[in-house]
Amino acid sequence: MADLYAQIINAVQPISPNHLFFLEGNWWATSFDEHLRSIPTQKENIVYTFHHYWKSPEQGAINYILSMREEDQVPLYLGETGENSNSWFYALTKLAEEQRIGINWWTHKKIETTTSPLSAPFAPGYEAVIKYWRGDGPEPSGEAAFRGLMEMAQYLDLDSARVNRGLLAALFDPEYGTVQKPFKGHEVPGIINAADYDLGNQGVAYHDSDHWAVTGNPGGGNSGRNYRNDGVDIEPSTDPNGFAYNVGFTERFEWLEFTVDILHEGVYEIDVRGASQSGGDRTGPDIIFSLDGDRIGEVEIGNTGGWQQWVTKQTRTPELTAGTQRVLRVSFADREVNLNRMTFRLVSTTQREADEIPAEPELLATYPNPFTEVVHISFSTPEPVTAVAVLYDVLGRQVYQADEASYSAGSHEISMPGLALAPGVYVLRLMLDGPGLSKTITRPLVATK
Template sequence: MRRIFGGSKGTPAKQAAPTGFVHADEKRIVDGKGHPLLLRGVNIGGWMLQEPYLMLINKTICPAQYAIFEKVKATLGSEALFEEYRQAWLNNFCTERDIKLIAQAGFNSIRVPLHYNLFTLSIQEETIKGKDTWKPEGFRILDAVLGWCEKHNLYAIIDLHAAPGGQGYDSKINDYNKTNPSLWESDENIRKTIALWTEIAKRYKDRKIIAAYDLLNEPNWMFEQTGNKNGRNDRYNKPLQKFYVDCIRAIRQVDPNHMIVIEGNGWSNNHRGLWPFADQNLVLSFHYYWVEPTTESIKLYLQLRTKYNVPLWVGESGENHNQWYSQAVQLLESHDIGWCWWTFKKLESTSGCFTIAKPEGYQELIDHWTHGKKSPPAPEKIMAQLAENALVENCTRNEGVVQALLQITKLQRVLIGGEGAPVRITAVDYCRFKGIGTEQTKDEGGGYNVAWLETGHWVAYDVQVKKSGNYKISYRIASITGDGGLQLNSDKDTKRIDRSIKSFPNTGAWQTWQTISHVVELQEGCQRLTVESTQHGWNLNWIEFESA
């Protein structure tokens, strides 16, 4: 198991009493032997709960998974075809190969978001009030992933992402259907949620690979008349606090060992009124999105850690660019805060470790659901291909994300100016970037291109220039309107040198490509070259260097 020893100041940390389980030891998390443990992980988001944005679907059309499934089922016209797709998605999205790759990359944990309906019936489906029907499907999936984690030495945090009824108004993240009572509007939903956690604890009480139970992902419900329906302004959060107390008590009756994660209201970050708890094996979790990664941004949580003598853990962060990732991780780890990034793989997005390709015809299906356009032929084949594309061996690895999260520095540099053919760098093989996106390219050779470059965006590459001199540098660009411009910079420059191309040709389409070039002088030695966009509206597929 990968561990981080010692405190942030480099001083030896006192060893906690060994329990065999990951647990809270005052302000820190420790492993089963009592050694300090910094959790560095990824979420397996989108697997057991399909959030609309992860599926590229507008939430106004499909506010939650239940609505997505209704659209898919109606389009396929057959319960059997829908079930075939659903099973394929669950079977393919996370396999042992995913877990092995996560461990090999250098992460030491995963967070596994659960949807309750894979484990038990809804209160509307139960024939007897107060009865809990346990469904084998969810437990079979969880058994498998825990077995893979044990095999590959990867801690697992079990997270209830969608509780019975839904735990917040933000339905896309918890499958809340406003036609039925939410978790907070039904005592029976609360009872069933606690019963589910008790059943999970019974089954897995001896599994030391489980680092924690994350009781409720991102509650977001206004319990008081504070003006924010998602509970960000609530001062007391009494129903949430009572739920936690009752759920912890039920779990401890069958499982005295596993650490328990407490999330605040308002998407995890409003902990007012929740603390303290009697149980000492707890961790305070907050989610970290869309803020400047400064100590000031986490000051409140550092104060809570000190006040309540409890460890901190960021259960979710991400949805940003690699430079931000690197800065955020450095900040959190400098304060001994572990983290779990959202999310491991995503459809047509490079913000996760892997990108799932959108199958041909899937956009037409989305347009059919969104705008009522004609459905493409053979929708069952499109959905089957979507599930097939979710296999990690069919995904594209975003190495820059992994390197940014794990603070890996590329030691290999591209050699420029040697003998032989020109040297080509694929644009998405950057070491750092600001603001850009990526998309599948239709240019010769396939793969992905850097997309949607705006003024001030940039991509950087580490190179080694064999000798000083003039070099012809070519750029493979696309610009639908003829907009675009660039400036090439080197970190060896002592002053700004004009290496610009001020205007681009109109290529006619975003995936119609032309090659432009200029001759510039480069100094000998290792350096970081940055291609800076000086005008908006262009794509970049590759850069090529040759002696002039």
């Protein structure tokens, strides 16, 4: 390697005396022997470039090359690194900035990835070609293979790629290591998906026992390899009443935090979608909920018979005060569980809010919106009413009607489960009739796949 470098430098320098040379070491650019370091040339034209993968992001791991920089008076460039978790990216970025080392992340875009700033979708035709090459599928025709390749080329367009927001925050947000920020807007009452915890570093927005890979081998971080690139383990979910992804591989003392806006004071019931194949004889809470540091509920998921055998467990909160930017923490106990989502339903208002019930019926919330299979409708009424909720498409055709029911004065919730609607815009009509009132409230809703 040193002889090749010397030949290249000797050929270029007479023509371009100020040409800059980046010299990589041996062993995947991690070893710089005395032969490479003794190439006869002007040191001011040399940069040592190295790689750093799956090792500690702390200074001790690069002291060998810092010493070499000092001894040879040659600048350093970290020419290739990445393939790790956001917490590792954040720590290594800080280290490189502190040590005045240039850095290049590998790479800016890959197919179906969490470890790059951009992720391109896998084109179905191209995926069929890959499966054939791996021996996992039939041989496609030449025409089909060409179409798949061209389709994949189109999918690599920036407009088709998904932006991995958490990774970009780890690289560029100066507050990433100290301030948690919402990954998605969460409202209570409403649905909160476990995988949609806040943006922020390990110990800021979440705590995971294995949040990066530092053993010299790939691994660590997100063991599920899906959706996000933190230490939190996220995998595809088959929960028919849940989100497409669930948090899993949980361990004792791990936790997630969510920034939430509590819209109404009162007591809430939390429906928790969980699964586990762990600890059949163990009893006690598996998941503990706290709000701004105060414990508000707990559930025992138990052994459900499989990691994707989903059940709903419930817990009831004490009275919660309304407010924005509240911090909900979800903590895990000894049993390893999978957690998909949490649905907060208002079951009773506080006396103060009951005294403040408006003179007219009010639609408090519809969630989730956009929706896939279920919509919850929260409303209040100043007097007893009969209520019915109906859903229409944009052509005015009725597509769903909830059962008519009677409600007392106060806050209530109507659910529309089992929806299987085409993606698009729909109109909700909530019709209320009582002795002294008759009112219809409308709200647009969006259905997605």
